[in-house]
Amino acid sequence: MIAEVYIDIPANPVNKPFDYRIPEGLEEVVEPGMRVTVPFGRTRRLGFVTKLKNESSFKQLKTIDSVEDHHPVLTQELLELGDWLARTTLCTRVAAFQAMLPAAMKADYKKLIEVEQPDQLQASDPELASFLSKVKNPMWSEVVKHHPKLSNRMKRAISQGLLSIHQLVQNQARAKKVIHVSAAVSREQLENACAQMTARAIRQKEVLQFFVQQSDLSSFQLPLADLVNQGFSRDAVNKLEEKGLLHDEQVDHYRDPFLKKVEKTYPLDLTSEQSEALTPILESIEHEEHRVFLCHGVTGSGKTEIYLQSIQHVIAQSKQAIVLVPEISLTPQMVLRFKGRFGEQVAVMHSGLSRGEKYDEWRKIREGKVQVVVGARSAIFAPFKHLGLIIIDEEHESSYKQEDIPRYHARDVAIHRAKTHQCPVVLGSATPSLESFARAGKHVYTLLSLKKRVNQRPLPSVEIVDLREEMREGNHSVFSKILLEKIRDRLEKKEQTVLFLNRRGYSTFVMCRSCGTVVTCPHCDISLTYHRAQHLLKCHYCGYEQKMPDTCPTCASDAMRFFGTGTQKVEAELNRLLPEARVIRMDVDTTRKKGSHEHLLRQFGEEQADILLGTQMIAKGLDFPKVTLVGVLAADSLLHLPDFRASEKTFQLITQVSGRAGRHALPGEVVIQSYTPDHYAVIDAAHHDYEAFYQQEMELRHRAGYPPFYYLALISMTHPEPAKVAEAAERVASILNNNLSQSSQVYGPVVPAISKINDRYRYQCMVKYKREPALLPVLHKILQHFQESGKNNLQISIDLNPVVLM
Numbered sequence: 001m002i003a004e005v006y007i008d009i010p011a012n013p014v015n016k017p018f019d020y021r022i023p024e025g026l027e028e029v030v031e032p033g034m035r036v037t038v039p040f041g042r043t044r045r046l047g048f049v050t051k052l053k054n055e056s057s058f059k060q061l062k063t064i065d066s067v068e069d070h071h072p073v074l075t076q077e078l079l080e081l082g083d084w085l086a087r088t089t090l091c092t093r094v095a096a097f098q099a100m101l102p103a104a105m106k107a108d109y110k111k112l113i114e115v116e117q118p119d120q121l122q123a124s125d126p127e128l129a130s131f132l133s134k135v136k137n138p139m140w141s142e143v144v145k146h147h148p149k150l151s152n153r154m155k156r157a158i159s160q161g162l163l164s165i166h167q168l169v170q171n172q173a174r175a176k177k178v179i180h181v182s183a184a185v186s187r188e189q190l191e192n193a194c195a196q197m198t199a200r201a202i203r204q205k206e207v208l209q210f211f212v213q214q215s216d217l218s219s220f221q222l223p224l225a226d227l228v229n230q231g232f233s234r235d236a237v238n239k240l241e242e243k244g245l246l247h248d249e250q251v252d253h254y255r256d257p258f259l260k261k262v263e264k265t266y267p268l269d270l271t272s273e274q275s276e277a278l279t280p281i282l283e284s285i286e287h288e289e290h291r292v293f294l295c296h297g298v299t300g301s302g303k304t305e306i307y308l309q310s311i312q313h314v315i316a317q318s319k320q321a322i323v324l325v326p327e328i329s330l331t332p333q334m335v336l337r338f339k340g341r342f343g344e345q346v347a348v349m350h351s352g353l354s355r356g357e358k359y360d361e362w363r364k365i366r367e368g369k370v371q372v373v374v375g376a377r378s379a380i381f382a383p384f385k386h387l388g389l390i391i392i393d394e395e396h397e398s399s400y401k402q403e404d405i406p407r408y409h410a411r412d413v414a415i416h417r418a419k420t421h422q423c424p425v426v427l428g429s430a431t432p433s434l435e436s437f438a439r440a441g442k443h444v445y446t447l448l449s450l451k452k453r454v455n456q457r458p459l460p461s462v463e464i465v466d467l468r469e470e471m472r473e474g475n476h477s478v479f480s481k482i483l484l485e486k487i488r489d490r491l492e493k494k495e496q497t498v499l500f501l502n503r504r505g506y507s508t509f510v511m512c513r514s515c516g517t518v519v520t521c522p523h524c525d526i527s528l529t530y531h532r533a534q535h536l537l538k539c540h541y542c543g544y545e546q547k548m549p550d551t552c553p554t555c556a557s558d559a560m561r562f563f564g565t566g567t568q569k570v571e572a573e574l575n576r577l578l579p580e581a582r583v584i585r586m587d588v589d590t591t592r593k594k595g596s597h598e599h600l601l602r603q604f605g606e607e608q609a610d611i612l613l614g615t616q617m618i619a620k621g622l623d624f625p626k627v628t629l630v631g632v633l634a635a636d637s638l639l640h641l642p643d644f645r646a647s648e649k650t651f652q653l654i655t656q657v658s659g660r661a662g663r664h665a666l667p668g669e670v671v672i673q674s675y676t677p678d679h680y681a682v683i684d685a686a687h688h689d690y691e692a693f694y695q696q697e698m699e700l701r702h703r704a705g706y707p708p709f710y711y712l713a714l715i716s717m718t719h720p721e722p723a724k725v726a727e728a729a730e731r732v733a734s735i736l737n738n739n740l741s742q743s744s745q746v747y748g749p750v751v752p753a754i755s756k757i758n759d760r761y762r763y764q765c766m767v768k769y770k771r772e773p774a775l776l777p778v779l780h781k782i783l784q785h786f787q788e789s790g791k792n793n794l795q796i797s798i799d800l801n802p803v804v805l806m
């Protein structure tokens, strides 16, 4: 038997299956979707078996070393999905497979040093020889780390054939096992044994009595550690096992990040709008019919309840459901809503989990121990075998697009998988992406509308404040008079306020007031950001940091000043203006520690603070009854980004943030501060008017030839030398021009808004197209051409339907 194996090196030249012979004894074991270790070149690598066959066109085949998995880690469906992903996002097959598996399953390659010629080594480098003889299993990385001076001497010895390096492949994924103890015989037999024991065996008697007392003895078991913690003797347990009275076994332990008791919730009586939306979804589940629903519901309209009741239906059919939620709204609050309804049947996957925890959640899915997964983007690859429903909440969120290889969009993957499984997809949002709403307009998706909040609660009233006018009137604070007044009012009424500041565009940069010099990163074409806590300037792209200069590096004046507004600065100003207010600040700096996000939100929920001040991470999903005021400090900070989606993002953000106010009994108010109060994105958001925004934005996109009227492909190149990258970009542009049809347009090469990152110069080409069958093949050729001649240090990346254009 022969296996086709993809080697886990994500590079184009090896992006093809290699044939390996399956050794006797493994023929019954190896299946497609399993990982194997194989000899490859002079090393050993992990690989994925994709196919079995009887014959190979190659004569001399190497043999598989070992099999890593008991069961395939990739189902047949996921293997095919990998193929599709590789084709449509232009990545290697192995990169696609790796994206589908938890990180813990990546192989860990270790280099073991072996002495081949001990005598000769002793003669030529006695010091090295004696060092290596003392270390058991010397690992290259360890030796080099602790004795950097040895690395050159080892290299020399290797070239002389005195030493060799052996590649070890280690599987990092390990299930945690715990020992459980149970009775090995009947209650009667235990009682008899107990009666016959001598008085001196008191410790053993205690253990036996404990077991005899258990009412459900035949199924009773508990971790040995728990027994010992309760004061029983480990030694006594061992003796009883030797006597055949007790029994122990290794049980898989699942690290459960949500161990807390969850209060059970029950289905709510639906509003008429909710039932109207739910009915067609249930029909589609019932009839095993693939359809895509776009559930457009204003904030607080009860979309989540629709998701919950759809899932319930799926579980009743013994099928499974995937729920995607953007990483930043995957809060404990959100998770509890699903765990509350479905309890143990829910697995959760997000980046806050440790590697081990992620692996355990993944195993629960694969082993059929759960029916539902709630997770961020990559949960779309959950290895369920009988998918009955995929839900994507906040479907407009750009984080559903992966920026790294493979550059997939979770929505596309969802629709692809749902077609395979013949099940529905529900896309939900208060502010659908233009792409999705346009598809609903063309009846490609089925539109479900929820226009009212649950229980007739009104949407909050919104006021726009013109910040230019405030300036003219001499108010230089980040708070307009009216917003400050309203915050004071809430403090008096003991109600809560949420203040939102967009992180991007308004970070603090440092400028010289006398000559205009802005301090920029020496490696990237971008201004450095001031971090007050450490008094440092940092680059948000490459991590470079330097001390805040006392004088201007250009003119030496001491007029260096901070510009822009960060959350820290707003917090300081709040403390000055409203010293009595208790403020919680949530941004990347205060939420870095694991669990701190949850902790801060809980504090706010328990009303230990009056004001929650934060960035993007507070825009979504928060549902606190006492919040009656939301302030958007600078609504247009996103508008000026060089991105054709700037208006759409602004509209979405204002709508989402406003939606946090007045969701319960108390009515809500929103104040939007803006330098461009006349912009349609600001006005339409203030009026809760999605349709008006949609119409106007579609018209602009149509005129400019942007999505959803055209598709985009972005080809980016980088090189340490500007001339080299310019030359390559010219080549790419001409290949595109020569091979694509007339109806497609090629733009560039151009230098993007950020022209240098990490000492590498950047160039881009862009293709706009409607239907272009030649595109994928041409792009594929371009990738191959430049990657195979990759020695010259050029990096090229291709992003189809990019969400970030900078």
Ligand SMILES: Nc1ncnc2c1ncn2[C@@H]1O[C@H](COP(=O)(O)OP(=O)(O)OP(=O)(O)O)[C@@H](O)[C@H]1O
Pocket: 268, 269, 270, 271, 274, 297, 298, 299, 300, 301, 302, 303, 304, 305, 429, 430, 454, 621, 623, 659, 663
């Ligand atoms: N049928 C119902 N009867 C009573 N309360 C409901 C009903 N449906 C939902 N709710 C409650 O209304 C509130 C808002 O619902 P939910 O959070 O599901 O809205 P949403 O549309 O998901 O909002 P957002 O998009 O702002 O997150 C929740 O507290 C929820 O428990």
Ligand SMILES: [Zn+2]
Pocket: 512, 513, 514, 515, 516, 517, 552, 553, 554, 555, 556, 557
């Ligand atoms: Zn200066």
Ligand SMILES: [Zn+2]
Pocket: 521, 522, 523, 524, 539, 540, 541, 542, 543, 544, 758
């Ligand atoms: Zn930098």
